[in-house]
Amino acid sequence: MGLQGKTILITGASAGIGRACAMQLAAQGAHIIALGRRQDALDALAAALPAGQVRTLAGDLNDEAFIGQIEALAPTLDAFVNNAGVLRYAPILDLTPEDSAWMFQTNVLAALRVTQVIARAMVQKKRGHIVFMSSIAAREVYRLASVYSATKHALSALARSFRIELQSQGIKVTEVAPGMVDTDIRAASTHPDVLASVANRKFKALTADEVAQAVVYALSAEPNCCPDLIELRPQGSA
Ligand SMILES: NC(=O)c1ccc[n+]([C@@H]2O[C@H](COP(=O)([O-])OP(=O)(O)OC[C@H]3O[C@@H](n4cnc5c(N)ncnc54)[C@H](OP(=O)(O)O)[C@@H]3O)[C@@H](O)[C@H]2O)c1
Numbered sequence: 419m420g421l422q423g424k425t426i427l428i429t430g431a432s433a434g435i436g437r438a439c440a441m442q443l444a445a446q447g448a449h450i451i452a453l454g455r456r457q458d459a460l461d462a463l464a465a466a467l468p469a470g471q472v473r474t475l476a477g478d479l480n481d482e483a484f485i486g487q488i489e490a491l492a493p494t495l496d497a498f499v500n501n502a503g504v505l506r507y508a509p510i511l512d513l514t515p516e517d518s519a520w521m522f523q524t525n526v527l528a529a530l531r532v533t534q535v536i537a538r539a540m541v542q543k544k545r546g547h548i549v550f551m552s553s554i555a556a557r558e559v560y561r562l563a564s565v566y567s568a569t570k571h572a573l574s575a576l577a578r579s580f581r582i583e584l585q586s587q588g589i590k591v592t593e594v595a596p597g598m599v600d601t602d603i604r605a606a607s608t609h610p611d612v613l614a615s616v617a618n619r620k621f622k623a624l625t626a627d628e629v630a631q632a633v634v635y636a637l638s639a640e641p642n643c644c645p646d647l648i649e650l651r652p653q654g655s656a
Pocket residue numbers: 429430431432433434435436453454455456457459477478479480501502503504505524551552553554595596597598599600601602603604
């Protein structure tokens with residue numbers, strides 16, 4: 419679809435990949451509804467875009483009242499970028515129950531819940547496009563990334579389930595699966611083994627803008643073309 423005048427809701431738009439998606443989709447003429455927990459970061463995004471092109475909504479995706487606010491906006495949406503996520507790398511024996519619950523709650527259960535409320539409105543209109551931000555870790559498993567990988571495997575399964583069940587109702591579903599991107603998402607991973615592993619990597623991470631380009635491509639595809647899965651690897655990382 420041409421993106422001019424389309425309304426696109428993005429979760430996790432206060433930082434990193436989601437913020438880059440907001441900037442690039444806005445540059446294509448889309449109206450952005452930008453979500454995140456930090457209102458100050460959302461305000462900074464809004465200040466970087468032309469007045470009136472972005473609306474911000476701050477809240478926690480694990481809060482049912484916030485899901486209700488998103489549900490109220492759902493009938494206005496042409497597309498949804500399901501991007502918010504969290505990560506804590508650590509040796510598998512060191513992950514706490516709280517670490518695992520935090521990642522599954524946000525990356526899988528909240529992502530499912532918010533997609534359900536938005537997809538129901540899209541089904542009513544018989545059109546819409548949902549982009550899931552999974553990861554290369556949705557198909558591969560890496561040392562120190564056990565539970566995060568498990569959440570992204572689950573998210574990928576949900577993306578494919580939404581596509582299978584809703585494609586006959588005019589809904590497109592795209593999974594974008596990046597490798598390592600240089601955002602702040604790894605700030606919660608402070609285990610020495612993780613820090614050493616990151617310091618020793620032999621390739622340059624992707625940029626958030628490079629991932630956002632894939633989202634723009636997917637959402638701009640011709641009506642009969644659904645990019646199902648876009649994997650992005652830093653050159654030399656395979
Ligand atoms: N960076 C990578 O290497 C990489 C690679 C592959 C896939 N991904 C995926 O890409 C997505 C974006 O990651 P990123 O690297 O851009 O991370 P990031 O810079 O840390 O941004 C994460 C975003 O998610 C939001 N968020 C987190 N928990 C939330 C919650 N409970 N409720 C509402 N919003 C919440 C954050 O908002 P606030 O901070 O304002 O709460 C922030 O806007 C994630 O799904 C991640 O798994 C990242």
